[in-house]
Amino acid sequence: MTVVSTEPEAAVAVPAERPRLRLSPGAGRGLLGWALPAVTLLAWEGLARAGAISANVLPAPSAVLAAGWELALSGELARHIAASSGRALAGFAIGGGAGFAFGLANGLSARSRALTDTSLQMLRNIPHLALIPLVILWFGIGEEAKIFLVALGVFFPIYVNTLLGIQGTDPQLVEMGRIYGMGPRALFVRVILPGALPAIFTGLRYGLGIMWLTLIVAETIAAKSGLGYMAMQAREFMQLDVVVLSILIYAALGKLADSLARGLESATLSWHPAFQRPAATGRRAR
């Protein structure tokens, strides 16, 4: 990997150029990102109230909010969210764990790679959602079916990126570690794994996206609980507000997962020039 040096002086100079702005530049940019959604939401509400958008096509945000409030009071909403999140996490833990383990094994051992990589690359070409009919035949519409699909979907991005990360290890750094007497354990912990982390995080975030996507499809087709089931029930009774609500909750959960991953990423990769905020690049003696 190449590490591009950043000029601390130049980076620190940015906030100084804008003394009138009371918010830190990071917070300003964060707020700016919310401006467009807020405007969209207001416009949507306005158009719905003015009757420009029929309630049969798209209910107003306030109607969606009201439906959400009702479902929340009855406890129904929490039950569905818990069911969906449980499946997501279980599938992610299984598929992500296996992908990580295979990625490590195949990155570190040529023998393991020779044994399993070709087979895994072949399986990767099967779209996992194409397996839904088969999975329903195998597992019925129980929990296993959905967890299996999520795990399968999450496995490949994590496997491929972990493998890439480990294979991208700088051989000069490994040689350096050996010269200084690092054993295999120390080499892995101090040289190989940290170098692979940026790629692993890419896989993690990609896997989280696939996790929600798989779950949405699986729950809409075959489930007795969860957000997808809630949406399909609502569709039967023409409760458009609940349908929209479940879509929005899916989006929020996806965003939450991605934000958590990003937070973890920037905390772990603070050494990486791409993650160094201006304030963090100054000299800092411990």
Place this chain on the structure above:
Amino acid sequence: MAFDSSSAPAFTLHGVRRSFGAKRVLDGVDLSVPQGQFLAIVGKSGCGKSTLLRLLAGLDRPDAGRIEIGRSGDGAGQAPGTRIMFQEPRLLPWERVEDNVAVGLTGIATGPEARARARAYLAEVGLSDRAGDWPAVLSGGQRQRVALARALVGQPGILALDEPLGALDALTRIEMQRLLERIWREKGFTAVLVTHDVAEAVVLADRVVVLEEGRIALDLAIDLPRPRRHGSAEAAALEQTILDRLLGRDG
């Protein structure tokens, strides 16, 4: 005087050979280097300088011949024999400067002791105030100084340097040469410097050897008083002798 040429050898090469495929890179190198000497190795690109250093540092084995590393007399016991420094600093980007230096104490010291020793060597190379920084924010010369501190913190008997200043600009190079000379005089290790720069060899070394066609073609003592300056008349004459040899003109 920084070293006594009558002292015990730091290392000795006896008829060392190394081939890669059909190409014989080192073809019987004999060389004995007394403890504390500053040796410079020059030679055309591809003549086997790096190969020789890697053999010395134990990163490679000779096909024939022997390499004897002298035991340093005091019973320090754990001190590593040889450390090698490359043209690239090879710092761990994800560890802070201080922890990078402490890599040089792997298996020698840990915890607060390692930290204290790492800091002492950072001070030695003039980077005490950068102990908590990431390598990415340092300049090329500063990174190379961190690599020097890491190589020396374990107090090796021999420091092998493979064009460590090759990637630096002219001014930083001269600064680094001064730093290297000062630390070498202070610590008394044996230095083996591979360089393309004949002037650098003459300003730093007690002895310059020219490697050619797998053998030592010239072995020249540099008896100039220290500290030396670039461009003195005696240095220029010695440089000319070495250059003539390198360019194949018999002088």
